[in-house]
Amino acid sequence: MEEWMLSTCLEKLFSGDLMEWMRGRKGGANTEEMSKNLKFYLLAAKSLYYDAEEKHITSSDGKALVAELQELLYDGEDALETIDFHDVQSKQRKEQGSSAIQVFDYLSQLVSPFGKKIEPELVKTINCLECILKLKNMFGFKEGADSIRPLRRIPSTSFVEESKLYGRDSDIEAIVGWLLSDDDDADADACGTNKFALIVGPDGIGKSALAQFVFSDDRINAHFDLLLWVPVLDDFDALRMTRTLLEELTCQPPCNPLEEDASRLQARLKDALAGKNFLLVLDSNCNRNPFDPHALGILSEFGGSRSKIIMTASTCPEPVLMPTFTIIHLLNPISHDEDCWKLFAERIFHGVATSSHFPQYLEIVGKRLVSKCQGNPFAIKLIGSILRLEPNPEEWDRILSSPIWKRSERESDILPALWFSYLSLPQHLKRCFTHCSIYHCGYEFQMQDLIFLWNAEGLLEPQNGKTIEQVGEEYFHDLKSRSLIHQSRQNESYFTMHCLANNLATSLSGQFCLRLENNSSFTPVRKTRHLSYKRREIQDVKKFEALSESKRLRTFLPLGPMEDNKTFKWDRSVLTKLFRILTYLRVLSLSMYPITQLPDSIGMLKHLRYLDLSYTQLQAIPDVVCSCFHLQTLLLVCCTALARLPFLMRHLTKLRCLDTTGTPLVEMPPHMSALKDLQTLTNFVLGKANGSRIKELQNLQLCGRLCISGLQNVIVGDILQANLEGKLQLTDICFKWDGPADNSEVELQVLDSLRPPRKVEKLSVCSYRGTRFPEWFGNASFTNLCCICLSDGENCFQLPSLGQLPFLIKLYIKGFGKLAVIGKEFYGSVANPFPSLEILHFGDMPEWQIWLLLGGGAFSCLRDLSMIECPKLTGSIPNTKGTLRIEGCPRLQI
Numbered sequence: 092m093e094e095w096m097l098s099t100c101l102e103k104l105f106s107g108d109l110m111e112w113m114r115g116r117k118g119g120a121n122t123e124e125m126s127k128n129l130k131f132y133l134l135a136a137k138s139l140y141y142d143a144e145e146k147h148i149t150s151s152d153g154k155a156l157v158a159e160l161q162e163l164l165y166d167g168e169d170a171l172e173t174i175d176f177h178d179v180q181s182k183q184r185k186e187q188g189s190s191a192i193q194v195f196d197y198l199s200q201l202v203s204p205f206g207k208k209i210e211p212e213l214v215k216t217i218n219c220l221e222c223i224l225k226l227k228n229m230f231g232f233k234e235g236a237d238s239i240r241p242l243r244r245i246p247s248t249s250f251v252e253e254s255k256l257y258g259r260d261s262d263i264e265a266i267v268g269w270l271l272s273d274d275d276d277a278d279a280d281a282c283g284t285n286k287f288a289l290i291v292g293p294d295g296i297g298k299s300a301l302a303q304f305v306f307s308d309d310r311i312n313a314h315f316d317l318l319l320w321v322p323v324l325d326d327f328d329a330l331r332m333t334r335t336l337l338e339e340l341t342c343q344p345p346c347n348p349l350e351e352d353a354s355r356l357q358a359r360l361k362d363a364l365a366g367k368n369f370l371l372v373l374d375s376n377c378n379r380n381p382f383d384p385h386a387l388g389i390l391s392e393f394g395g396s397r398s399k400i401i402m403t404a405s406t407c408p409e410p411v412l413m414p415t416f417t418i419i420h421l422l423n424p425i426s427h428d429e430d431c432w433k434l435f436a437e438r439i440f441h442g443v444a445t446s447s448h449f450p451q452y453l454e455i456v457g458k459r460l461v462s463k464c465q466g467n468p469f470a471i472k473l474i475g476s477i478l479r480l481e482p483n484p485e486e487w488d489r490i491l492s493s494p495i496w497k498r499s500e501r502e503s504d505i506l507p508a509l510w511f512s513y514l515s516l517p518q519h520l521k522r523c524f525t526h527c528s529i530y531h532c533g534y535e536f537q538m539q540d541l542i543f544l545w546n547a548e549g550l551l552e553p554q555n556g557k558t559i560e561q562v563g564e565e566y567f568h569d570l571k572s573r574s575l576i577h578q579s580r581q582n583e584s585y586f587t588m589h590c591l592a593n594n595l596a597t598s599l600s601g602q603f604c605l606r607l608e609n610n611s612s613f614t615p616v617r618k619t620r621h622l623s624y625k626r627r628e629i630q631d632v633k634k635f636e637a638l639s640e641s642k643r644l645r646t647f648l649p650l651g652p653m654e655d656n657k658t659f660k661w662d663r664s665v666l667t668k669l670f671r672i673l674t675y676l677r678v679l680s681l682s683m684y685p686i687t688q689l690p691d692s693i694g695m696l697k698h699l700r701y702l703d704l705s706y707t708q709l710q711a712i713p714d715v716v717c718s719c720f721h722l723q724t725l726l727l728v729c730c731t732a733l734a735r736l737p738f739l740m741r742h743l744t745k746l747r748c749l750d751t752t753g754t755p756l757v758e759m760p761p762h763m764s765a766l767k768d769l770q771t772l773t774n775f776v777l778g779k780a781n782g783s784r785i786k787e788l789q790n791l792q793l794c795g796r797l798c799i800s801g802l803q804n805v806i807v808g809d810i811l812q813a814n815l816e817g818k819l820q821l822t823d824i825c826f827k828w829d830g831p832a833d834n835s836e837v838e839l840q841v842l843d844s845l846r847p848p849r850k851v852e853k854l855s856v857c858s859y860r861g862t863r864f865p866e867w868f869g870n871a872s873f874t875n876l877c878c879i880c881l882s883d884g885e886n887c888f889q890l891p892s893l894g895q896l897p898f899l900i901k902l903y904i905k906g907f908g909k910l911a912v913i914g915k916e917f918y919g920s921v922a923n924p925f926p927s928l929e930i931l932h933f934g935d936m937p938e939w940q941i942w943l944l945l946g947g948g949a950f951s952c953l954r955d956l957s958m959i960e961c962p963k964l965t966g967s968i969p970n971t972k973g974t975l976r977i978e979g980c981p982r983l984q985i
Contacts, residue, residue, distance in 0.1 A: 158618070161603060165620055165643065168549065169675055169698065176697045176720055256297070256304050257437075257468075258430030262422060266290070266305045269418055270370065270399050271314055285417045286391055290403045292422030294591050295469030295506065298403040301422060302372050303580055305401070315397070316367040320581050323375035323402075324533045329353065329386040333360050336371075339581075340364075361393050368395035373402045374580065382408040387415055424466025431461045431471055438475025456487045463496055463507070469574070469591065470508035476573040477515045509595045512573055522550050523566050524575055527588055528596035529623045531608045534650060535585040538567050543724045543748065547677045547700035548645070558794070559747070560770060605641075613637055621646035626653050626683060632665050639672055645698070646678040653683055660685060667692045674698070682706050682726070694718045705750075708732050717742045729753035741765040749773070758801070763787045770794050777801035788813040794820030800827035802841055803860070810844035819848050822875075825855040832860035835886055839865060849873060855880040864891035869919060871895045877927075882906050890917050894924025894949070905934040912941045923948035931969075934959040942966060958983065 256263065269288055290298045305311060306318060321335050333356045340363045371390070382404070390400055407419065425431050435457060457478075464470035478487060495507045516524060523545055530536055542563030545551055551562045570576045575592050579585040588596070597606070605615055607624035613634055615622065619641040626649045638644060661684055670676075670692040679696065680703035687708045694715030702719075704712070705728035716722075717739035725743075727733060728750055734757050740746075741762035748771040758778025763769075764787040772793055777785060782804035789812050797818075815821070824847045832838045843865035847854060852875050859881075869892035877898055881890075883906040890913060893899060902925075918924035924945065929952050933939075940963045954973035958964070958980050965982045977983060 257434045258425035289416045289419045297468045315370045317369035319371045364394040368397040439479040473508040525599045528600040532593045615641040623648040724748045774798045777804045786812040796823035798825035803830045823853040828858040853878040858883045892919035895919035901930040930955040932957040936961045
């Protein structure tokens, strides 16, 4: 009853005469005129800001003005977005019609900060901007700074990380020689001290690159049974090291962190490494003191006698730990000018390190630039990244003669090359780079997550013919091509920032970004706009009371896992108070906290664009969230107690991403078709009484991944109206049944009507209740299809002709309880079936007896074959070039 009353109240928000009341409070046409003036001044002030920022790098005179300008830009953007919010609200009202205002008192509390204060704020902001613009000549700044140049974009596939480490031959051989040495000599004692080597050197000198090069050496791959790479961050200790290694070995989290103690985890790790000679690299890119004696002691006891561990560090350990390391290899700057020049030339010409490509004058200037980098490979790469598409000699001269080179290490910890890299960016990329300071050093993030944050901050500029997500990807790759972002060495789908680049972003963001780490003091100030912190470091919710000093906070972002064996509890009253104070929040994450309810005060966050409630215990999301008209990203991953979305979801017309992966929704709310901007919809659930809602997919321009579940409830005649085949941007599609089906022929019609677009790359079918698959399944026209997952087809006795798919690389088939024979139909009518298949996994096939194998070129690329729990299967199996795993298949001939 209470939920119905709240929904009724919120319906009133979009109807009646509320907007007319708001217009009267705001000043009507006067506010519109001021809004136009503010937009003009903001454009001028942004250009002025970047000129002032560049001058601040070489002179401290403009430091105060830069900070004031930045704060005014923030305030101006907030004012414009407030006006935009009421415009959207007005449109919502017109679409819904008018009615009496029955909830005036409640709503007035929500809108009063906007209705009463918007005009004074506009006046104040405009006056301040106007004053600074008038005084710009006094400071020597100008609008439209000369340093702003158009970006020459490098195709993301045109540059590959260098395959050679210039000037490091002796370093490589020293490390490789130690790794391949016989450990049974007199230097090895019972404690296993011959296991450890340390590579030491200053930031940017190439410690990680050296370790990676050795890690990838063919001789090393042949010598060790296991190769493991683990980043060592500031919060690294024995327990976290054990967890990370277990995750590496098992490819999954080891267990619930609250249920597993350290000794049990270490026992599991010891068993997993027993008898195996492993190489482990502990890469401490951002940890100033990575030497945990307890962790090193544990590692010395694990694995075979030839196991080795390499650590990287910027400083040597304390004297008491020095004997732990067999060798301590000091990595110096590249000493030979020719090697530095080759690295620079390779960066300029994308792998062609030949001087003949350079005009003579550029070669002279280039070598002088390289010498200024003092043998630091990271600095050389940065300068090369800036100039590789710059043919203008004047630009090379400008960098060579810049006063930035004259800044001593005492004045700044930032490499001059990093300053040049930043200053060469166009304005839009400068803000995107600086915003990366929200992540602590060494934090690994996904590209999509960062793009969501950029978009929430309004940093992505719309471009004709491109979605805002595609624009974000371009920005991301531009920063990556300049070595300001790089791919994780541990996981190719994650990225990180070099610690030196992170230091620069942190320096540029100043007081506007507060990052809590390493138990640092929590002192937010009026200027603070962005807050991030490590979840495991804040265990007392009362600490956030200090945020009352930062009423204009835009970002509230916890990062990383929760603290082991501790539970952080959000008190509802604290959340209520927090939302009432931080009404300018654009990014809010409460993910991983055991929250069961959200207070209605969340509706006061009218600027909210990004809301992450993943891995919480929420049982419902209040409909008042649907009054946050600016919301673009709503993440509800693995909310295991959540069954329904808010009834008024249709009002979130700016929503672009709705991720409910792993959340047991029973149905979708009505009118999802109203969300015209929606790009990502991970799961569209058809409820028992609304199977026809599949038609609402018709006008949604979805891309990426889509799962349609509850297909046992679908109305067959409505499926074609969803126009799945026409959604060419969908690359990963899953069709899922969640209950029994009455008629297998009807299920065949359902799947036949769900034909995906031609460009689909991954296709999954779960719990299909038909006896066979439709004709389109396995059609050779699906040339992009590289992965297929078929699971729990309990009625199916025949597999589709998947051998006809020319570029199928991965195939997983599991839980086909009635399948007895895999015959010729599996291969189709092609001469060489499965020409690209590399991974083939079968599992839980209790009745499977016969597998007809064709000779010739079938399975010619197979490198990973897994057969699990196929107890009746007899005969032979295909040859595989790599991994073979067989369990519960006693009758197979191997």
